[in-house]
Amino acid sequence: MLALIVSVLATAAAPQPTIVQKPIPFPRARKTQMAAYSKRHYGIDSYRLREPKVIVEHYTVTETFQQTYNTFAPNNPDPELKELPGTCAHYVIDRDGTIYQLVPRSIMCRHTVGLNYTSFGIEHVGMSDGDVMGNKRQLAASLRLTRWLRCRYGIATKDVIGHSESLSSPFHTERVERLKQQTHGDMTRATMKKYRAQLGAC
Template identity: 65%
Template sequence: MFADVPPPAIVQSPIPFKARRKNEMRRYARRHYGIDSFRLEGPKVIVEHITANNSYSATWNTFSADVADPELHELPGTCAHFVIDRDGTIHQLVPLGIMCRHTVGLNYTAIGIEHVGTTDGQVMDDRRQLRASLRLTRWLQSRFGISTENVIGHAESLSSPYHQERVRRLRGQTHGDMSASTMTRYRKLLSK
């Protein structure tokens, strides 16, 4: 189904994800998905995000701090598997076998990719960053057999066929980054 795609250059920049945080992730997964595990097994979705800031280091610091997030007030702290800096550097923060808290309703089956920037347009107009993003996403698609239709923006999370959320108050929760119109363009570029 997918041609072998070589991995792009990836800088290993791990955030602390020791036993305590894994246990927090396990409890989160049990509460939200009915899964008693912190492990990400057989991911089916890739979710593209923007950091809403212009600093890789600020993003790393936010994700490394295992504190309750200001929006939903839950542990573990939010994180993503990858962060792509403005210069196109791809940083891997969390191993692909561990769930990250980046998209309500999809963390159990989704790989999270953050792009340093404040708007969708900024990311899409940054040639180095966009090129790195497409390379990383294509490699992940090849590695896990993820179809292009399941490469989504954070704003599209509720329309994913994989979306499931057991906590009633969060069933309609999403964000506006990487909108459907942005992702239509992104998915066309992925297919080239």
Template identity: 85%
Template sequence: MLALITSVLAAAVPQPTIVQKPIPFPRARKEQMAAYARRHYGIDSYRLRDPKVIVQHYTVTSTFQQTYNTFAPNRPDPELKELPGTCAHYVIDRDGTIYQLVPRSIMCRHTVGLNYTSFGIEHVGMSDGDVMGNQRQLAASLRLTRWLRCRYGIETKNVIGHNENRSSPFHKENVERLRTQTHGDFTRATMQRYRARMLDC
């Protein structure tokens, strides 16, 4: 019954225009994602099943292409030195264009502790203020987030900023040294303003 209600609600929320710009995600990268999921979450799969969280980020780049060029090569990330390389499901450009880089059915490495159950949305910009002050980008972000939230039955409170990852009830990390790891993008104060602007399904 809940699945039917979710399906009806999702159908009422239009999908925003999304430009497909896939990064390479061949078998080797999927196998590395599965190995990462085993180490960090005890899950023997690269598949993203039953997502419960949407995580907002900013790129610390000035163009979409720079962001794409960061995620496309499958290289160990400079911070944690692990494979597969980092990525996000979506990137929203400064003009409001929404790009999809990775299928929603595949885990992406974008947030320690939540990759197993979350979609990652990156925003081209250098700070929370850059994104929140850009009306076209913010409007596109809210449209995409609402569509994903309604399609998958994700609660508003589980739309979070990267900086809020440790306080999520879904945060899970088997590697002890990473249990307190976070980033500064999209703080709780920013996300309170963001969540206040989200529409219901």
């Protein structure tokens, strides 16, 4: 009962932003591949995202939302790691501040090696950290979405991270030896320090 009250209060303090549903195909075959990936990398035989503890911020290295959608929708092996299922993110925030949801929050997405089993992925249409932080509408939408997710799921502010911070997360887990140090450079620690400072409390 207490947990329910806390959840209601948190939701009231951080209301859900407007989210446009734009689902990518995630049929049974892709779910089966996600479960197999999860088993290989985390020892978890499931595609379900349960009790998420981390939110990972990214930028897309694309100019438009549609280009990003077209990257995630086909279930093709990713060009970097050559694995299935294809990469994806739960949310994409466009340059105009529109928030799109591509994948249900109950399903794992391949967006961050070592953290997919316990994290939401949020992509921002843009080419750099500066693109995201310098776009007032996009940044405001990002903070609203992240605050709502953080408060709804009880995720600590320190566990809202940039992709570049993935290896330092206490939740980072990777069973495949060649990927234990794999990460990307988007949303650096310096950028995320500024971002986290703007998140506010629940």
